[in-house]
Amino acid sequence: MAESSNHISQRKIEHLELCLTDDVAFKQKTTGFDKYEFIHCAITEVEIGKIDFKTNFFGKEISYPFLISCMTGGAKETENINGQLALAASELNIAIGVGSQRLALETKQFNESYKIIRKNAPKIPVLGNIGAAQIAKLKDYDGIKYIAELVEADGMFIHANPVQELLQKRGEPDFSGLLRSIEKLVKFINIPVIVKEVGAGISKDAAKKLLEAGVKGIDVAGAGGTSWAGVEILRNNEVGNYEFWDWGLPASYCIRTVAELKGKFDFILIGSGGVNNGIEAAKALALGADIAASARIILHELNKAGAEGVQILIKEWFEIVRKIMFLTGSSSIEELKTNKLIRKEKLY
Numbered sequence: 556m557a558e559s560s561n562h563i564s565q566r567k568i569e570h571l572e573l574c575l576t577d578d579v580a581f582k583q584k585t586t587g588f589d590k591y592e593f594i595h596c597a598i599t600e601v602e603i604g605k606i607d608f609k610t611n612f613f614g615k616e617i618s619y620p621f622l623i624s625c626m627t628g629g630a631k632e633t634e635n636i637n638g639q640l641a642l643a644a645s646e647l648n649i650a651i652g653v654g655s656q657r658l659a660l661e662t663k664q665f666n667e668s669y670k671i672i673r674k675n676a677p678k679i680p681v682l683g684n685i686g687a688a689q690i691a692k693l694k695d696y697d698g699i700k701y702i703a704e705l706v707e708a709d710g711m712f713i714h715a716n717p718v719q720e721l722l723q724k725r726g727e728p729d730f731s732g733l734l735r736s737i738e739k740l741v742k743f744i745n746i747p748v749i750v751k752e753v754g755a756g757i758s759k760d761a762a763k764k765l766l767e768a769g770v771k772g773i774d775v776a777g778a779g780g781t782s783w784a785g786v787e788i789l790r791n792n793e794v795g796n797y798e799f800w801d802w803g804l805p806a807s808y809c810i811r812t813v814a815e816l817k818g819k820f821d822f823i824l825i826g827s828g829g830v831n832n833g834i835e836a837a838k839a840l841a842l843g844a845d846i847a848a849s850a851r852i853i854l855h856e857l858n859k860a861g862a863e864g865v866q867i868l869i870k871e872w873f874e875i876v877r878k879i880m881f882l883t884g885s886s887s888i889e890e891l892k893t894n895k896l897i898r899k900e901k902l903y
């Protein structure tokens with residue numbers, strides 16, 4: 556039976572509340588960023604003041620290689636959050652993703668909660684968002700075009716979230732037909748399609764299949780940050796499924812291995828999943844990501860210190876990235892990607 560709009564909207568609120576109040580991080584598993592150290596360069600000649608973070612992201616120039624990951628929309632209460640996140644992203648001139656627009660396919664009731672992002676951020680890259688479970692079953696793609704136009708999207712995220720769907724009450728763990736449908740969508744829609752996970756990671760093999768289907772971006776959203784299995788386990792409030800709390804491939808592993816496809820395919824690699832400080836953002840980039848991204852920590856900062864707090868936080872992170880680039884002798888992000896990390900065990 557199709558799920559009602561009210562249920563979906565209510566679920567969005569519960570997700571936000573749990574991400575703000577409960578400990579929904581992975582328990583034992585880490586991102587793996589902690590397993591690496593930067594290789595110090597005693598003879599660095601990098602002029603720190605000349606480091607330039609500007610990069611092209613789906614046709615627009617952004618000032619830092621950073622994306623505020625898809626979080627919300629689809630409930631009255633989310634309009635203000637999206638509005639504030641968009642203001643921060645616009646001031647920083649970085650990219651931002653919209654939370655799942657599934658509800659906009661069914662009702663116009665919550666359209667403002669999505670549209671506010673483009674209203675508050677007219678120039679930056681804004682990416683629309685829809686679930687793999689929805690895409691897999693589509694017969695035509697007019698609805699996807701409509702939700703993309705709603706935010707004047709520069710690209711469309713498809714979130715693949717099998718663990719979450721599997722553990723979610725009224726979840727839809729049926730993705731049959733997904734790859735074929737993505738292939739059709741890519742041909743139909745005139746903006747790039749990017750596939751993301753939500754915290755369990757995308758393997759090199761899965762990424763290869765997606766890129767062969769014509770996808771132009773992969774956001775690995777690997778394990779070690781927010782556990783969406785954890786969120787659903789807490790929502791279900793019942794014993795069981797705890798074995799899956801820590802399911803997934805660590806973010807660092809996903810970035811490193813998916814980056815190996817760079818020579819074969821032309822795509823943007825987004826490094827995310829537990830990127831919670833400047834050092835981790837630098838490690839995500841050094842492992843091969845073109846841009847880094849974060850979700851839950853940004854939501855926390857917004858809650859604590861508003862849009863300005865989010866701006867300050869991201870600026871501080873990139874001051875750390877700048878210092879790391881100086882200390883590793885990397886004058887550009889491309890250079891930071893070339894053998895600047897070492898596995899810790901090799902140091903001793």
Ligand SMILES: Cc1cc2nc3c(=O)[nH]c(=O)nc-3n(C[C@H](O)[C@H](O)[C@H](O)COP(=O)(O)O)c2cc1C
Nearest residue numbers: 624625626654655714753776780781829849850851
């Ligand atoms: C409150 C919240 C809501 C989210 N909603 C969505 C969503 O609607 N669509 C989506 O693709 N990802 C969603 N995500 C997943 C994030 O985009 C991200 O991939 C994931 O949380 C891992 O990043 P993190 O460890 O930095 O939180 C959400 C994350 C949070 C914290």
